[in-house]
Amino acid sequence: MTILFHDAHKVDADGEVDGFWMLVDGDRIVSVGSSPRRRGAAADATGATGATGAASASHGGSGALDGSDGRGGAGLPPADRTVDLGGAHLTPGLVDLHTHGGGGHSFDHDAASIEAGLALHRSHGTTRSIVSLVAAPIAELRGSLQRVAELQQRDQLVLGAHLEGPFLAPDRRGAHHRHYLADPDPVLIDELVDAGWGTLRQVTLAPELPGGLAAVDRFVAAGVAVAVGHTEAGFDLTRQAFDRGATLVTHAFNAMNGIHHRDPGPIIAAVGDERVTIELVLDGVHVHPEVATLVLRSAPGRVALVTDAMAAAGSPDGAYRLGDLDVTVSDGVATLTGSDTIAGSTSTQDHALRVALSRTGLTPTEAVAASTIVPARALGLDDRLGRLAPGYVADAVAWDTTWSVERVWAAGVEVPAAR
Structure with a gap:
């Protein structure tokens, strides 16, 4: 089935477009453009290469942009169904790299709890999520990783698992149980990677632990993104971890050394390294918005909002x-x-987006990018997630003028939205 979304104000990492439309076939966007029907501008149908007109048809659109079959309307391609967005903001679905639960449900329990918690976040516009796990007995972590792997097999919106524990500095453990912390020895690393059946996407690691830098090598070789976090590491050691392949910082400023003029710490190391994505919990509690603004402006396009x-x-x-x-x-x-x-947040990604817009001075394009394409890029998925463009998944969120969620689609299917 094809669905034509039209009369939207598109906002994504590529900018803003008024009178925007997109044609969806199944779970993919096949063509996009802007319609003169209500706006009075020339029609512009864009394919994946940025060409117009015929290029759109080559990506699965009909090419019939004049609506001559009577279904599309002037400047719009025909489709089996149409969704008139009435001028609402339309963004890609939000992506969350770091979340432990929601709606009263913790991701450390059974699969039903994970599904219920994810449903809460999806209703707030987060269409793709990493399932984050706190430190626990190793046998329990293995079981949790297997549950996430099984869930991902039947739910394409689950991106995989994130082990926030057990490889954390004891004095920077935050809301992780001290008794469940461990040093990252090779046998344990392999055991946890194998338990995830290829779905372990991310691990938080304190590189100063015994074997910490070697652990970075081992996780990277297994295809797992390594985040420096819950750590006592300073500037130099953090840079060494990045040079070994770590590419993320777990919730910047929290559970790590801050910025000092003679001891710059891990955050400055991350800001200065173009290879690194910086997680930021922008709920107004974890990090003061003025400090958040400093990081957002210092590392443009590399700060990922997480909950x-x-x-x-x-x-x-x-x-x-x-x-x-x-x-x-x-x-x-x-x-x-x-x-x-602090024991995590009670925030959702739509709230973080509103804080970014109201308290950091980010433009809508910048704030949406930090919630979509930036986290997707951190996982190597920015070729299919995070844009409203041909070839990308049909994840989209419609917002009202106050940036409250009105409607949500994931893989081309509408899901219930929070009201």
Whole structure:
């Protein structure tokens, strides 16, 4: 079935286009353009190469841009169904590299809990997610990795797993259980990689641990993206980790050394390295928006907004669990019970996007890119995720003028949206 989305204001990493339309066939975008029907501008149908007119047809569109069959309307190709967006903002589906749960459900439990938590995030516009796991007994981590692998086989919107533990510095463990931390020895690394059946996408690692830099080599060789995080590493050691193949920083500023004028630390190492993507939890709690703005401006196009959400995302204040630890949520802020240690966020990606637009000065194009193409690129998936362009997956979010989610499509299928 083909679906024509039309009369949208497109916003993605390539910029903004008014009067935007796109033709979807199954789970892929096959052609895009801008229609003169309501805007009074010349029609422009764009294919993957950036050519116009005929190039669009070569990517699966009909080429009949004049709507001569009576279904498309002037300047629009025909389709089996049409979706009139009435001028709403239209962006690619959001991508989250780092989330632990939502809707009252933790990803450290069974597959049903993972699915329920992901449904909450999808309703807020996150169409593709990494399932993040906190430190746990190794046998439990193996089981969790297998569950994620099984889930990915039946749900293409799951991008794989992220091991945030167990390879963390004890004094920078945050909301991870100290007893479940471990040094990254080769046998354990191979055991966890094998348990994921090729779906382990990302691991957070403190490179100062015994065998830490060798572990970077081993994970990279296995096709796993390595993120420096929960670490005591300074500037020089962090740069060594990047030179060995680490390409991410886990939730910048949190659970690591900050910026000092004589000891610049891991964040400055990441800002200065074009190979590195920097995760940023932009919920107004984890990082002050002025500090977030500094990083966003210092590393343009390399900061990925993430939620680091735990089970309380989209749920009321109260008592929750993160792994084996008790968490109290008050006024939307999650902390380990009886302490002031932040235990993930209660945010969703649409909230992070609104904070980026309202409190950092990012343009819509920049903010949307940080929520879509930048995290996709960190996983090597930017050839199919993160743009509204021919050949890309048909993930899209329609927003109202306040940047609240109105409708969500994932792989060409509409999913329930939060209201």
